[in-house]
Amino acid sequence: MRRPGSEARRGSGRSCPFLHLAISARYGQLMVAPSLAEIINAPKALLHDHLDGGLRPATIVELAAEIGHQLPATDPERLGEWFAAAADSGSLVRYLETFAHTVAVMQTEAGLRRVAAECAEDLAADGVVYAEVRYAPEQHLERGLTLPQVVEAVLAGFAEGSARAAAAGRPIRVVCLLTAMRHAARSMEIAELAxxxxxxxxxxxxxxxxxxxxxxxxxxxxxxxxxxxxxxxxIHAGEAFGLPSIWQALQWCGADRLGHGVRIIDDITVGADGKAVLGRLAAYVRDKRIPLELCPSSNVQTGAVASIAAHPIGLLHDLRFRVTINTDNRLMSRTSMSREMSLLVDAFGYGWADLQWFTVNAMKSSFLPFDERLKIINEIIKPAYAKLLSQYTA
Known part of the structure; x- marks a missing residue:
């Protein structure tokens, strides 16, 4: 089936002659387009972020020196550039190879705790109020740690970083997902650990x-x-592989959400009249409100999509799939939640109502208990966006 291009989606900021104005795709309101600085101060929820994909380059340099691990560059700025360039290959396999250096410096309790604490601080500084950060405990055992020690070190780091963020006036709730590697055979062990x-x-x-x-x-x-x-x-599905991966994740394995799921677009056809026709699987995903953990910049880097402007998120948003915005790997993509949102504002003309919709989608789809999700939505997210909407609606 034909994958629609950006011309099939409405609201593309790239075709709008007014750089600082946008039409809210949800409400049709003329609004001032949110700037990156403003987006940073808006509350955001993040469901798909890898701990070993978000380290500070300076931290990698320091931890690598302590254990004698050789890096491709020892200057933090040059190292950050190397990660981005190496990841920007269009190949998921090559993209994943960059993690050899981050995982190497996350093999001690002190290293894991520091990385987790800095992760919480960095996300909070970007305005994230809720984050689910994932990592694979089985990848952090090279220096003798046990699986429980890995988990406890990371949890301690999140608590430490969250406390520092709160003290700085940026409260955040950070929880985690435990990941098993597809090519290994420890998934039951990791599931029991979770x-x-x-x-x-x-x-x-x-x-x-x-x-x-x-x-x-x-x-x-x-x-x-x-x-x-x-x-x-x-389950990571529908990123580098197509519809069979999504179908198996849902119908055989029973996944609650789809990690990426961007290739669901392969089951949607847009006709010459602009009308979208959903295949059986795409219709099921939308009907069941199965959350899509979309990661725009990462999807471009790994070759899942050609560009931000051509990203299926535009069409999926318009068709009212349960779309969420995520970072995936902040180091490799040199990104943040605010940057991802800003890129979509530029590409699709989104306004505050759209950014609120993405954020509420994420909180609705989180793995927190229902009452805790509702509390964050009603007491933090909605009041903040109501203020933004009233301030910037023309």
């Missing part, structure tokens, strides 16, 4: 890694166990 720590800050489970050749059904025992334990899980 259940063991679910009352301590681990809200769910995930599998990640190269999709091709490693279908999610290889880990069906782990997913069945999680369902029996009433636990939440998402």
């Amino acid at each position: 259940v063991r720590y679910r009352d301590a800050g681990v809200v769910g489970f995930d599998i990640a890694g190269a999709e091709a050749g490693y279908p999610p059904t290889r880990h069906i025992d782990a997913f069945s166990y999680l369902q029996r334990e009433n636990a939440h899980f998402t």
Whole structure:
């Protein structure tokens, strides 16, 4: 089926002659386009962020020196540029290879705790009020740590960083997902670990890694166990691989959310008249309100889409899929939640109403208990966006 180009989507800021004005795609209101500085101060919710993909370059340099790990560059600025360039290859496999250097410096309790604390601080400084950060405990055992020690170090780091952020006037709630690697055979062990720590800050489970050749059904025992334990899980699917990956994640494994899921666009056809026709799988995903953890910049880097302007998020938003905006790997993409939102404002002409919609979608789709989700939506997100909407609506 034909994947629609950006011309099929309405509200593209690239075709609008007024740089600082946009039409809200949801309400049709003439609004001042949110600036990056303004977006930073708006509350945001993040569901798909990798701990080992968001380190500060300076931290990598310092931790690598302590353990004698050789880096491609020892100047933090040059190292950050190297990560971005190496990841910007159009290949998911090559993209994933950059993690060898970040994972290498996350093999001690002190290293893990520092990275987690800085993650919480960095997200809070960007205006994120709720974040689900994921990582694979099995990748942090090279220097003798046990799986529980890894989890406890990360949780301690999140608590430490969140406390520092709150003291700085930027409160944030950070929880985590435990990830199992698709190519390995430890998914049941990691699933059991997620259940063991679910009352301590681990809200769910995930599998990640190269999709091709490693279908999610290889880990069906782990997913069945999680369902029996009433636990939440998402699955990386529909990023580098197509509709079969999404179908398996949902219909065989029972995923609550789709990590990326961008290739659902392959089951949508847009005719010459601009009318979209959904295939059976796309209709199911929309009807069931299955959240899509879309990561625009990362999707471009890995070759899942050609550009931000051509990203299916525009059409999926207009068709009212449960779309969320995410960072994936802030270091490799040199991005933040605010930057991702700003890129979409430029590409699709989104206004504050749209950014609120994406944010509420994320909180509705989070793995927190319902009452806790509702509290963040009603007491933090909606009041802040109501103020922004009233201030900037023409």
